[in-house]
Amino acid sequence: MIVYCYPKCITCKKALAFLDKKNLSYELVNIKECPPTKEEIRSWLKWVDVKKLFNTSGLVYRDLNLREKLDSYSLEEQIALLASNGMLIKRPIAVLKDRILVGFREKEWEDAFSPNKK
Numbered sequence: 001m002i003v004y005c006y007p008k009c010i011t012c013k014k015a016l017a018f019l020d021k022k023n024l025s026y027e028l029v030n031i032k033e034c035p036p037t038k039e040e041i042r043s044w045l046k047w048v049d050v051k052k053l054f055n056t057s058g059l060v061y062r063d064l065n066l067r068e069k070l071d072s073y074s075l076e077e078q079i080a081l082l083a084s085n086g087m088l089i090k091r092p093i094a095v096l097k098d099r100i101l102v103g104f105r106e107k108e109w110e111d112a113f114s115p116n117k118k
Contacts, residue, residue, distance in 0.1 A: 004031040004093040015092040015104040035086030047099045055090045
């Protein structure tokens with residue numbers, strides 16, 4: 001599993017603590033220093049709508065006035081925008097074999113990592 005996080009993000013710290021408590025192994029990627037590529041983001045779209053990937057409460061999102069502009073961008077432009085700046089991406093993102101988890105909601109993560117999960 002790959003986990004994209006921003007080290008100063010409290011939500012990311014909670015997600016990593018959750019994974020560590022479960023003794024789950026992961027590759028940690030600093031989303032600010034090494035944002036996902038356009039190809040990676042495109043591959044995630046089979047599990048999630050592109051708009052769910054945007055960090056709508058982030059400073060960069062607000063500075064670019066994306067609340068007003070995002071709907072006018074094509075899908076490829078939105079993907080390129082996300083790949084250009086990791087701080088535009090909602091975090092953490094856990095990339096598993098059969099899905100991605102966007103943001104940290106403990107119940108969702110608990111279900112995803114349940115031993116009863118296929």
